[in-house]
Amino acid sequence: MIRSTDHPALCHVAKISMAVTRGYRRIGIGKTLLLAAEDWAHLHQIRKITLDVLSNNLPALKLYEKLHYDEEGRRKHQVIINHQSHDELLLAKFLTS
Ligand SMILES: CC(C)(COP(=O)(O)OP(=O)(O)OC[C@H]1O[C@@H](n2cnc3c(N)ncnc32)[C@H](O)[C@@H]1OP(=O)(O)O)[C@@H](O)C(=O)NCCC(=O)NCCS
Numbered sequence: 001m002i003r004s005t006d007h008p009a010l011c012h013v014a015k016i017s018m019a020v021t022r023g024y025r026r027i028g029i030g031k032t033l034l035l036a037a038e039d040w041a042h043l044h045q046i047r048k049i050t051l052d053v054l055s056n057n058l059p060a061l062k063l064y065e066k067l068h069y070d071e072e073g074r075r076k077h078q079v080i081i082n083h084q085s086h087d088e089l090l091l092a093k094f095l096t097s
Helices: 029-043 058-066
Strands: 002-004 013-016 048-054 070-081 084-094
Touching: 002 029, 013 029, 029 048, 029 058, 048 058
Parallel strands: 013 048
Antiparallel strands: 002 013, 048 084, 070 084
């Protein structure tokens, strides 16, 4: 999913969230979806894409690194899973025209 807002101060930004069904991973679907989202963003005059990812989510981090998303913040102990807290990283990519 990629979504933006029509608020004039924020309409240049869109946020992505994504998941590929287990069993269909590691065959290029995630990368294809991300590139399709970036195409949509270009078409809608989006200049910045953001997303949140757990700091221990290595598959996702590898994918975002490969497509040149940069870390721009960290929410410490933001998510608790099975009594274990995890940081959430804020990633972003600026699109060039
Ligand atoms: C993250 C996720 C969307 C990746 O989707 P995918 O379809 O498996 O990714 P792709 O096959 O397009 O992989 C593209 C690249 O990402 C990296 N990558 C993806 N999965 C990886 C893994 N398990 N280990 C290491 N690198 C990985 C690799 O660089 C890969 O390129 P390569 O296969 O040529 O080496 C998928 O693992 C997923 O749905 N995870 C659960 C939900 C989730 O974490 N969503 C993101 C939350 S922000």
